[in-house]
Amino acid sequence: MTEPLQLDRRSFLKLAAAGITALAGMRIIQRAQATGPTAEGLHQWAMVIDQSKCTGCGYCNMACKAHNDISPDISWTEVIDVGKVGEKMIFIARPCMQCAHAPCVDVCPVQASYYRPDGIVMMNYDRCIGCRYCQVACPYGARSFNWEQFTGPNPAVPEWGQPEVPRRPRGVVEKCSFCYQRIDRGLALGLTPGVDAVATPACVVACPVGARTFGDLNDAASDVSKLLSNSVSFCLREDLGTAPRIYYLPASSEVRS
Amino acid sequence: MKNRWKSIAISPWIAWVGFLSIVILAGLIAGLFVIWKGLSVTNLTDLVPWGLWITVDLSAIAMSAGAFSLCAVVYLLGLKRYQPVARTATFIGLIGYTMALLSLLLDIGRPDRFWHALVYWNSHSLLWEVTMCVMLYLMVLLLESMPIFARFEWLQSRWPKLAKKMSRVHHYAPILAIIGLGLSMLHQSSLGAVYGVLKARPIWYRPDISVLFIISAVAAGMALTVFVSMLSARLTKRVQVDDALLERVSFFVGWILVGYLYFRFWDALSMTYTYDPGRTEGLNLLLSGPLAFNFWVGEMLLGILVPMVLLLNSRTRTNPFWRMAAMLLVVGGVVAYRWDTNLSGLLIVLSYLPGAPVVNYTHYVPSFIEVISAAGIVGYGTLALSLGVRYLRIVDHRDIDALEHPQKTATAALIPNGD
Numbered sequence: 099m100t101e102p103l104q105l106d107r108r109s110f111l112k113l114a115a116a117g118i119t120a121l122a123g124m125r126i127i128q129r130a131q132a133t134g135p136t137a138e139g140l141h142q143w144a145m146v147i148d149q150s151k152c153t154g155c156g157y158c159n160m161a162c163k164a165h166n167d168i169s170p171d172i173s174w175t176e177v178i179d180v181g182k183v184g185e186k187m188i189f190i191a192r193p194c195m196q197c198a199h200a201p202c203v204d205v206c207p208v209q210a211s212y213y214r215p216d217g218i219v220m221m222n223y224d225r226c227i228g229c230r231y232c233q234v235a236c237p238y239g240a241r242s243f244n245w246e247q248f249t250g251p252n253p254a255v256p257e258w259g260q261p262e263v264p265r266r267p268r269g270v271v272e273k274c275s276f277c278y279q280r281i282d283r284g285l286a287l288g289l290t291p292g293v294d295a296v297a298t299p300a301c302v303v304a305c306p307v308g309a310r311t312f313g314d315l316n317d318a319a320s321d322v323s324k325l326l327s328n329s330v331s332f333c334l335r336e337d338l339g340t341a342p343r344i345y346y347l348p349a350s351s352e353v354r355s
Numbered sequence: 356m357k358n359r360w361k362s363i364a365i366s367p368w369i370a371w372v373g374f375l376s377i378v379i380l381a382g383l384i385a386g387l388f389v390i391w392k393g394l395s396v397t398n399l400t401d402l403v404p405w406g407l408w409i410t411v412d413l414s415a416i417a418m419s420a421g422a423f424s425l426c427a428v429v430y431l432l433g434l435k436r437y438q439p440v441a442r443t444a445t446f447i448g449l450i451g452y453t454m455a456l457l458s459l460l461l462d463i464g465r466p467d468r469f470w471h472a473l474v475y476w477n478s479h480s481l482l483w484e485v486t487m488c489v490m491l492y493l494m495v496l497l498l499e500s501m502p503i504f505a506r507f508e509w510l511q512s513r514w515p516k517l518a519k520k521m522s523r524v525h526h527y528a529p530i531l532a533i534i535g536l537g538l539s540m541l542h543q544s545s546l547g548a549v550y551g552v553l554k555a556r557p558i559w560y561r562p563d564i565s566v567l568f569i570i571s572a573v574a575a576g577m578a579l580t581v582f583v584s585m586l587s588a589r590l591t592k593r594v595q596v597d598d599a600l601l602e603r604v605s606f607f608v609g610w611i612l613v614g615y616l617y618f619r620f621w622d623a624l625s626m627t628y629t630y631d632p633g634r635t636e637g638l639n640l641l642l643s644g645p646l647a648f649n650f651w652v653g654e655m656l657l658g659i660l661v662p663m664v665l666l667l668n669s670r671t672r673t674n675p676f677w678r679m680a681a682m683l684l685v686v687g688g689v690v691a692y693r694w695d696t697n698l699s700g701l702l703i704v705l706s707y708l709p710g711a712p713v714v715n716y717t718h719y720v721p722s723f724i725e726v727i728s729a730a731g732i733v734g735y736g737t738l739a740l741s742l743g744v745r746y747l748r749i750v751d752h753r754d755i756d757a758l759e760h761p762q763k764t765a766t767a768a769l770i771p772n773g774d
Contacts, residue, residue, distance in 0.1 A: 238707045
């Protein structure tokens, strides 16, 4: 370092550093504001689960395991015993909440979790690096890591259905996808998800008591829209601002969210 | 350690390298086993997906913070006499970041896809930002280390022109220091923010965690640099240190600890007010639960208070033993902080069901394979530092100009000892 140059260079470098930092900061803040739910598509899928009907039989979980070819170690839609109201046992089925402001999408370093225009929070299993940050970030415990490769026969097949999607490899995180494969295939065939069974998530179809309803929030005539406008509903951990697309109808009229 | 070496017939150096090689070999076998068998051989679960390896990763990066902070001191604040200390820190940084990459490679479920973060950007993800900064900063460290590698005698005799070119990278040191400062400020803090932005984990969800991470990292980075320098000087006569420089850096570390304690105090105190589901339980894990010993003894008493007193008191600071002890304690305290931060959030399972929030606890103890592979990574870092001290003279406070610009040797004056 030669002496006469020192001051000039130093002040230049200072300026450059300040400029770069400011630019980077602006860019990050811009991105932060821009990242949210993507522009809404034609459909906005949602599910309503009626706790007053749910008997905790777990058929939904079994159908899910078969249709999505899930390892017996993993549940995409766990059914949790939450106690009693009067004499009646109350359960909560917990699929992925398909949040409109999903913490998992925010934190995924490689955009392996992303929003579909129809609101489904999707996993790109070919891109996931298995860092498990999404698992740490998800408030609902809806994500499972494939600690081992699922090999061998699926005990839920064929009794509960046939696999419709490939098995996930070892080392990636997986979760409920709202049976996007059934929705997409159904729409391609001109069917209506939520009305036609083959276009509707397997758990909804399998439920023996009709506790689950699926449909399009953009369609005011859909069953979910009607249920939500006519009854009291709640979402899990609404205080977190995640805006889930799974709505629950309380077990009894006295229970309010 | 010295005494044990003396009792062995083979030279202490060979014994040391042999010992580290065994640790590395064991770690390598364990690592390959993990890659082969997958993460099911760990004690990690869906509830505690991050454990020992993430602590190694965070600690290695924290201990590398001496590089950017001391380079900033030398090239941006213009305190040129600390340059030899900054060089040691730079090499430690280079090794630390490679250690972090190794532990991340083990930790991710798909190590074959490690490059995805560089290609598929989610610039909203702090983990993405950390990955990019770490990769870019690793390149800065490589460039900054070029003059260090140029000192390798074998290289100098074999490819003198290359060695000369490598040592000339030194001229870009101020620019590299600025880039390094920017990148490090970003990702050292962001590593805290990786935890701090998660609303699902109330004990983490606060902005100060990123500030605490960078302050503690600077303390640990400088502390490890001073410790490595002093230990090297004690173990071999080849290493000459200017103790006055190290003493000044130590004094500075003492003051950083004051600032660090100040922020930790207000950070912790504010969390003790009002019951907040998940956060209060997480804090209780630290204050009175299974992490309490780590917190009170490891982080607070031995990690901050004792070294702070030892380093601010001139009598203990000028005593090599107490200074080295203090430095080691600072490093240990920061490792404990990283471990505790990770687990205080993950051991709490906060229910998402309606009604009053229910808090459950889970537990985590690393598996044998996790420990061995982590030891292998630490062994690799230690071996790399040892080789650096011996062959690259990363700790060398003698006439720097003469060593880095051999053509000027004749005219270069000796740096006077002390200030």
